[in-house]
Amino acid sequence: MTRECGVCGNERVVVTPADDALSATPCVCQRPCSQCGDVGFTFARDEQGYERAVPCACREVEKRARMLTEANLPVRYARARLDTFETREPWQGAALSLAYGFAREFEAGVRGLLFYGRSGTGKTHLSASIIRYLVVQRGIRARFIEFKHLISDLRETFSGPTSSSSLTTPLVLVPLLVIDELGKGARREWEQDVLDELVSRRYNAKRTTLFTTNYQVGAGARAPGEESLEERVGTRIYSRLAEMCRAHPMNGDDQRRATDGRPLQRG
Ligand SMILES: [Zn+2]
Ligand SMILES: [Zn+2]
Numbered sequence: 001m002t003r004e005c006g007v008c009g010n011e012r013v014v015v016t017p018a019d020d021a022l023s024a025t026p027c028v029c030q031r032p033c034s035q036c037g038d039v040g041f042t043f044a045r046d047e048q049g050y051e052r053a054v055p056c057a058c059r060e061v062e063k064r065a066r067m068l069t070e071a072n073l074p075v076r077y078a079r080a081r082l083d084t085f086e087t088r089e090p091w092q093g094a095a096l097s098l099a100y101g102f103a104r105e106f107e108a109g110v111r112g113l114l115f116y117g118r119s120g121t122g123k124t125h126l127s128a129s130i131i132r133y134l135v136v137q138r139g140i141r142a143r144f145i146e147f148k149h150l151i152s153d154l155r156e157t158f159s160g161p162t163s164s165s166s167l168t169t170p171l172v173l174v175p176l177l178v179i180d181e182l183g184k185g186a187r188r189e190w191e192q193d194v195l196d197e198l199v200s201r202r203y204n205a206k207r208t209t210l211f212t213t214n215y216q217v218g219a220g221a222r223a224p225g226e227e228s229l230e231e232r233v234g235t236r237i238y239s240r241l242a243e244m245c246r247a248h249p250m251n252g253d254d255q256r257r258a259t260d261g262r263p264l265q266r267g
Contacts, residue, residue, distance in 0.1 A: 005029040013065045013136055017075040024068035026061045033058040060139065068135045072144050077128040085122065085129060091251065092122065098248055099126050103133040106140065108175050109206035114182075114241060116213045116229065117250030123212035126250075127178045130210065134176060142176035148185045154194040172201045175208065182213040183232040192234045199240055209244060217247045 008014050008027035015022040032038045036056035043051045073080075082100055087093040095115070102113060115123040131142040145153075150171075171177060202209050215229035230238040 011081075011136055012061050013068060015068065015073075015078050017078065018069075020075055022069070022073045022075055022078055024065040026058070026065050030058060030061055064136050064139055067139070067141055068132065071131050071135055071142050073128050073131060074124075074144065074146075077125060080125045080128040080132065082126075082129045082133050085126060091249075095122070095126060095248060095250055099130050103130045103138075106134055106138070106176065106208070108208070110208055112209045112211070112245040114211045114213065114217070114245040114247040115250050116215065116217050116247060119214055121250040123250050124180050127180065127210055127212055131176065131178060140176065141174050142178070143171070143174045144178045144180065145171070147179055147181045147183065150179060150198075151185065151188075151191055151194070154198075155190075171198060172205055173207065176210060177202065177207065178210045178212070180212050182211045183215050183229060184213075187232070192237060195233070196237050196240065199237060199244070203240065203244055211241065211245060217249070 004010050005027060007029060012027055012030055013024045014027045015024045017023070033056060036042050036058060038058075040056055040059055041053040042056050044054050046052050082096065082103065085092070085096050085099075087096050098113070102110075115126060117123060128144060131144055134140040134142045199209065213229055213232075215227060215232050217229050229241075233241075
């Protein structure tokens with residue numbers, strides 16, 4: 001049993017703010033490497049008895065730290081981890097066990113998730129924690145993007161000389177993409193087309209997408225005049241989401257009315 005590192009809690013990496021995203025590096029407890037003394041490789045005998053240099057396990061920690069930086073997690077979620085998610089209410093416990101199950105069993109092309117509910121219920125926290133678990137614990141690439149940034153990135157592409165396909169390729173191919181705050185911001189006509197293109201291409205490429213949204217799924221619990229997610233993103237994208245994702249309500253009220261018929265399969 002190794003002692004717990006007071007800096008990283010044995011996660012092996014630490015995150016620091018860099019501009020508006022988190023940057024990750026191997027923790028001080030990983031240095032110097034007890035296996036290779038930081039040269040990055042060790043020697044092992046092969047079948048013929050020759051000593052050969054093999055990459056040291058510490059290289060993997062460096063690689064995962066780089067991948068975590070590339071995941072583009074927002075600075076305000078520096079402490080977001082599945083093992084620090086607060087579960088004071090039963091619905092929080094249910095959301096956390098869903099997230100743990102998803103992160104532990106994740107493999108390419110599994111069904112995604114759609115966390116919906118009012119702001120401040122931990123949807124983004126949980127999604128960022130899932131990314132962190134996948135990248136650091138399992139070495140699986142994942143990426144976070146806010147919906148409004150996605151839309152402004154895509155708009156630049158549409159008005160520029162390159163085609164939409166060239167810019168969106170990394171977003172299409174990453175095994176898990178989190179799109180945060182789906183539907184937020186002013187709605188423009190072309191938004192639905194580019195979003196539909198991205199979502200369809202990920203679906204066809206057997207890539208998993210996780211969404212969060214403040215808009216309600218299904219009928220009920222809406223203030224007069226408040227749009228539903230389906231009204232917000234349009235029926236075409238909404239039905240695609242229903243195929244791709246399992247919807248999970250992120251508040252107690254919704255949890256209690258989770259029995260009525262919903263177009264999206266509920267968590
Ligand atoms: Zn450490
Ligand atoms: Zn090493």
